[in-house]
Amino acid sequence: xxxxxxxxxxxxxxxxxxxxxxxxxxxxxxxxxxxxxxxxxxxxxxxxxxxxxxxxxxxxxxxxxxxxxxxxxxxxxxxxxxxxxxxxxxxxxxxxxxxxxxxxxxxxxxxxxxxxxxxxxxxxxxxxxxxxxxxxxxxxxxxxxxxxxxxxxxxxxxxxxxxxxxxxxxxxxxxxxxxxxxxxxxxxxxxxxxxxxxxxxxxxxxxxxxxxxxxxxxxxxxxxxxxxxxxxxxxxxxxxxxxxxxxxxxxxxxxxxxxxxxxxxxxxxxxxxxxxxxxxxxxxxxxxxxxxxxxxxxxxxxxxxxxxxxxxxxxxxxxxxxxxxxxxxxxxxxxxxxxxxxxxxxxxxxxxxxxxxxxxxxxxxxxxxxxxxxxxxxxxxxxxxxxxxxxxxxxxxxxxxxxxxxxxxxxxxx
Amino acid sequence: xxxxxxxxxxxxxxxxxxxxxxxxxxxxxxxxxxxxxxxxxxxxxxxxxxxxxxxxxxxxxxxxxxxxxxxxxxxxxxxxxxxxxxxxxxxxxxxxxxxxxxxxxxxxxxxxxxxxxxxxxxxxxxxxxxxxx
Numbered sequence: 001x002x003x004x005x006x007x008x009x010x011x012x013x014x015x016x017x018x019x020x021x022x023x024x025x026x027x028x029x030x031x032x033x034x035x036x037x038x039x040x041x042x043x044x045x046x047x048x049x050x051x052x053x054x055x056x057x058x059x060x061x062x063x064x065x066x067x068x069x070x071x072x073x074x075x076x077x078x079x080x081x082x083x084x085x086x087x088x089x090x091x092x093x094x095x096x097x098x099x100x101x102x103x104x105x106x107x108x109x110x111x112x113x114x115x116x117x118x119x120x121x122x123x124x125x126x127x128x129x130x131x132x133x134x135x136x137x138x139x140x141x142x143x144x145x146x147x148x149x150x151x152x153x154x155x156x157x158x159x160x161x162x163x164x165x166x167x168x169x170x171x172x173x174x175x176x177x178x179x180x181x182x183x184x185x186x187x188x189x190x191x192x193x194x195x196x197x198x199x200x201x202x203x204x205x206x207x208x209x210x211x212x213x214x215x216x217x218x219x220x221x222x223x224x225x226x227x228x229x230x231x232x233x234x235x236x237x238x239x240x241x242x243x244x245x246x247x248x249x250x251x252x253x254x255x256x257x258x259x260x261x262x263x264x265x266x267x268x269x270x271x272x273x274x275x276x277x278x279x280x281x282x283x284x285x286x287x288x289x290x291x292x293x294x295x296x297x298x299x300x301x302x303x304x305x306x307x308x309x310x311x312x313x314x315x316x317x318x319x320x321x322x323x324x325x326x327x328x329x330x331x332x333x334x335x336x337x338x339x340x341x342x343x344x345x346x347x348x349x350x351x352x353x354x355x356x357x358x359x360x361x362x363x364x365x366x367x368x369x370x371x372x373x374x375x376x377x378x379x380x381x382x383x384x385x386x387x388x389x390x391x392x393x394x395x396x397x398x399x400x401x402x403x404x405x406x407x408x409x410x411x412x413x414x
Numbered sequence: 415x416x417x418x419x420x421x422x423x424x425x426x427x428x429x430x431x432x433x434x435x436x437x438x439x440x441x442x443x444x445x446x447x448x449x450x451x452x453x454x455x456x457x458x459x460x461x462x463x464x465x466x467x468x469x470x471x472x473x474x475x476x477x478x479x480x481x482x483x484x485x486x487x488x489x490x491x492x493x494x495x496x497x498x499x500x501x502x503x504x505x506x507x508x509x510x511x512x513x514x515x516x517x518x519x520x521x522x523x524x525x526x527x528x529x530x531x532x533x534x535x536x537x538x539x540x541x542x543x544x545x546x547x
Contacts, residue, residue: 255444259466262442265485269421269436279485286484 034063043071087117091124102410104132135411142408146401153394160387167380174373181370184363191356198349205345209338216331223324230317237310240303247299254292261286419493422513422522424483425468428459431520433513436485438525440471451475453532457506458523468525475529488513493522506531 030048037045046067051057091110098108108128110121261282268279422433445464452467453475454460467476494512501509508528512519 255465259442259444259482262482262484266423266436266439266442269423269485269487283484 031059031063038063038067038070043067043074083114084117087114088120091117091120095124095127098128099131103412104128104135105412105414131411132413135408136413139405139408139411139413142401142405146398146405149394149398149401153391153398156387156391156394160384160391163380163384163387167377167384170373170377170380174370174377177366177370177373181363181366184359184366188356188359188363191352191359195349195352195356198345198352202342202345202349205338205342209335209342212331212334212338216328216335219324219327219331223321223328226317226320226324230314230321233310233314233317237307237314240306240310244300244303247296247303251293251296251300254289254296258286258289258293261289417490419488419490419513421485421487423468423485424515424520425466425479426481426483427456427461427479430459431483431515431518432458433486433515433520433522434468434525435522438471440469442482443467443469443476445478451529451533452478453529454478456528456532457504457508458528470525470529473526473529475533477525477529486513486515488515494519 034046034048037043037047046063048060048063050060050064087110094108094110098104108121108125110124264282265279265286268275268277268282271278421436423436423439424431424433426432443466445467447467450469451474454464456477458477461478461480463480464478466479466482468479468482469476492514494514496504496509496511506528508524508531509521510524511522513522514520
């Protein structure tokens with residue numbers, strides 16, 4: 001365009017003939033230079049001497065005419081370009097104004113009359129139409145976005161609250177499970193202790209059972225011994241009775257000896273001095289008889305004591321037999337009760353072992369649950385953090401949606 | 415009483431001890447030695463056990479006693495006459511005096527008189543037996 005302005009023949013006349021060259025034909029070099037300048041668009045440099053006559057003149061005229069034609073066409077193109085530029089500027093200005101003002105409600109009316117700008121005008125109209133449609137859709141989308149972001153915000157807030165509550169519940173659950181784990185541990189230890197005590201009681205009860213068996217055997221021996229003692233006492237009693245009989249005989253003999261001695265002494269006394277030696281012998285005999293009687297009296301006393309002792313021993317033996325029999329009965333009853341106790345302790349021991357095993361499994365399961373709850377708590381904490389971030393993002397999104405809606409509202413499409 | 419005192423047979427009836435001239439006792443029998451007149455109760459009392467019987471010389475009777483304690487030969491000073499008041503108060507004349515045995519006065523009994531006093535009324539006393547109302 002700038003070149004076309006420079007080639008404007010009205011401003012810069014081309015191929016003006018140089019002074020002194022009219023009388024002769026343009027030389028070949030100047031012609032070539034002029035044509036090169038023409039070819040290169042340097043119309044102002046097209047200098048050709050105009051001969052006054054001859055074929056050189058025709059060439060120069062033709063060349064001049066061509067230059068002028070070209071310059072004229074350039075000028076026309078320049079004008080046309082101006083018109084187009086103005087139309088384009090107008091269209092762009094109108095478009096910019098429309099966009100800046102945000103009023104897309106009306107139709108774009110341009111005064112551009114050039115037909116070549118019709119596609120531009122049509123394109124701008126399509127742009128406006130497209131913008132209007134975009135704005136309309138963006139408005140609707142912004143409204144939906146605002147609504148959705150509000151819903152998302154509400155949902156995120158609810159989710160955050162729920163997540164917080166869930167985290168609290170999980171924390172409490174974890175603490176409870178920790179307590180449960182501790183309780184399980186305590187129960188397991190107590191069950192173990194009960195099992196140990198039950199085992200010890202079982203062992204002791206077995207010992208007690210053996211002791212009762214020994215006791216019953218001892219009772220049987222006592223009863224047997226008491227029977228033997230009873231028999232021995234019976235024999236002793238019979239022997240004592242026999243001894244008593246013998247002593248009675250001895251006593252009677254002594255008594256008669258005493259009587260005989262008395263009679264002898266009596267006869268000795270009657271005999272006077274002659275019977276004195278006889279009286280001495282009689283007195284000695286009588287003393288012996290009295291000693292015998294005294295001894296038999298002591299023996300009788302001893303027999304009486306032996307009888308009493310034998311009777312007491314017999315009663316004691318009978319008592320021992322009764323006690324032994326009662327002891328055997330009691331031992332049998334105790335044996336039965338110990339059997340029941342053994343059964344109960346065995347069941348207690350088995351049950352405590354089962355409890356111990358179950359509580360150990362429970363403790364293991366509880367530890368796993370605690371571990372899982374810890375992981376869940378960590379995940380929940382992360383979810384809580386994510387929920388907070390989501391809430392913040394939703395809040396930010398809601399603000400952005402409001403901002404977008406406000407921005408879109410600036411565009412008037414109806 | 416004069417001269418050396420005779421030997422005395424000491425016997426017991428019930429709780430009381432008595433003395434008698436040994437010459438008046440024919441023998442000493444055990445209780446229930448044979449059928450004869452047995453004096454079980456007298457002015458001396460009743461024996462509790464009656465373990466012996468004193469066969470009185472010449473009387474064919476026996477006196478049941480609990481115990482014969484022996485024969486003593488008292489000193490003359492141990493013999494005492496029965497006080498007159500006591501003799502007057504006694505219903506039986508068989509008690510002839512007292513003898514001190516270990517310091518304890520013991521009645522001296524005339525056994526033939528005693529069994530004679532206890533003989534049923536109407537039966538004639540044997541010769542030489544003392545008589546009492």
